[in-house]
Amino acid sequence: MTHDDAQVELEAVLNTIVDGVIIINDRGVMQLFNPACEKMFGYKPDEVIGKNVKTLMPDPYTTEHDGYIQNYLNTKTRKIIGIGREVRGRRQDGTTFPMHLSVGEAKIATRTIFVGIIHDLTRRQEESEKFENLQQKHFHLSRVSAMNEMGSAIAHELNQPMTATINYLEAGKVMLDQNNALDVEKLKSVMDRAVDQTKRASEIISRMRSFIRTGDLDKKPVELEICLKTAVELALMPFKTVGIKCTYDISRDIPEIYVNSIQIQQVVVNLVKNACEAMLESDTKELHISAKRHDDSAFVEIGVADSGQGIDQEQQEHLFTPFTSSKKDGMGIGLSISESIISNHGGRIWADINEPLGTRFCFTLPISTGDD
Incomplete structure (x- = not known):
């Protein structure tokens, strides 16, 4: 040639x-x-x-x-x-x-x-963005669905402070209508209580709106204890009359973590809700929330343990498979979504037997400076 x-x-x-x-x-x-x-x-x-x-x-x-x-x-x-x-x-x-x-x-x-x-790589990036958008919509629909399921409990939770507010305001009105000398300090105390109850209702509504909102999905520095307790309180609303005892063990050496707080709360709400449902027929109803540095210290490990009936080996193998559920009316997508969220954050999620009773779900999140 x-x-x-x-x-x-x-x-x-x-x-x-x-x-x-x-x-x-x-x-x-x-x-x-x-x-x-x-x-x-x-x-x-x-x-x-x-x-x-x-x-x-x-x-x-x-x-x-x-x-x-x-x-x-x-x-x-x-x-x-x-x-x-x-x-x-x-x-x-x-x-x-x-x-x-x-x-x-x-x-x-x-x-x-x-x-x-x-x-x-333009097409690959476009496909990746489309997938991420669809995934975020899926996560959002799951949160909305969770709120729909807890609708009556939320209504009851709101009804208490609103009823108390009305009662305090009516009491204040009666005091103003009385002909005798007005006790200003007593009236001020009644008004303060009405304000406190209104703030309580406002906080509940704000918590609901934050949980189901769309929009900003960036990871930001989050104080883990506040994030966990907010989610747990939200998930416990429908179970307040069941008699569940909730305890916390959160290490003090955990720094702020860079996460999407809404999505992490979505995982915690799902795990706590599942744990509470698993204890409905149990004599002992104990929920334990823990957080500590994981073994290699580059991760934090969060645990949600219950004293329910537990899960068998076959259930454990398929826990995170979509549309697999041990509940009669369950669709079986909550744990699958939770796994996707934790995986997207660079962590992992699993279930263990909680001795002597129940199940313990754990997930890890990387401790990051936000520069990764």
């Missing part, structure tokens, strides 16, 4: 390959720009060949690129060369897109060239 034949064959390969191929010299100047790159970046070859490859990069890659090449040529320390990684490219119109970049080195006579192979 002649040199010309080899050149024609190489061009045919480069013209048909679906990934972008760019060849640059040791100064970062582009020498080859295949058709796949034209589609990705929107440039014609004659618009970029002879220019620095930084043309195709947004900040901060623009300022870093030449330094990478010179560092490698001087020290042979690999930061990009021979290592694939995800970066962003900049199109001719200024927009950016995600891509996977692999860079290889080749020696031709006395010259060093670098060959970049580029795979456009």
Whole structure:
């Protein structure tokens, strides 16, 4: 095969390959720009060949690129060369897109060239975003469903402070209507109690709205004890007349954790609700909530233990399988959703036997600085 034949064959390969191929010299100047790159970046070859490859990069890659090449040529320390990684490219119109970049080195006579192979990740990112949006909608519907199931309990919980408020206000009205001298301090005390009850009702409503809201799904620093107790109190609303004793054991050495507090509360509400339902027929009704640093200390471990009838080995194997439930009217998706949420946070969830009675569900969450 002649040199010309080899050149024609190489061009045919480069013209048909679906990934972008760019060849640059040791100064970062582009020498080859295949058709796949034209589609990705929107440039014609004659618009970029002879220019620095930084043309195709947004900040901060623009300022870093030449330094990478010179560092490698001087020290042979690999930061990009021979290592694939995800970066962003900049199109001719200024927009950016995600891509996977692999860079290889080749020696031709006395010259060093670098060959970049580029795979456009735009579609993968779009599919990932669609999946995440659907998943978040699924999580939200699950929270709304949980609130619907607890509707009567919530109504009862709201009715108590509202009734008390009305009674206090009526008492105040009677005091104002009396002909004898008004006891201002007594009236003030009655009004203060009415305000306290109104605040209590407002807090319940605020808790409901926060639990079922959509919107901000970012992870933020959260004080774990407050997060847990808020969720537990919410989940216990329908079971206040059952006689469940709830205790806490939360270590004081747990720092703030970076989580989506709404989703973590969703997991806790589901586990506590399941635990309470498991104890309805039990003589002993004890719920224990714990939180401590996990064995490797990079995680915190949260536990929800009950004194119910427990679960057998077969149930334990399928606990987190969607649409598997031991409850007569259960759909069996609560634990599956909980597993997805914990997995998305970088943790894991499992169930153990709680000696001497019941089941203990545990899940871990990474202790993070928020920079990960």
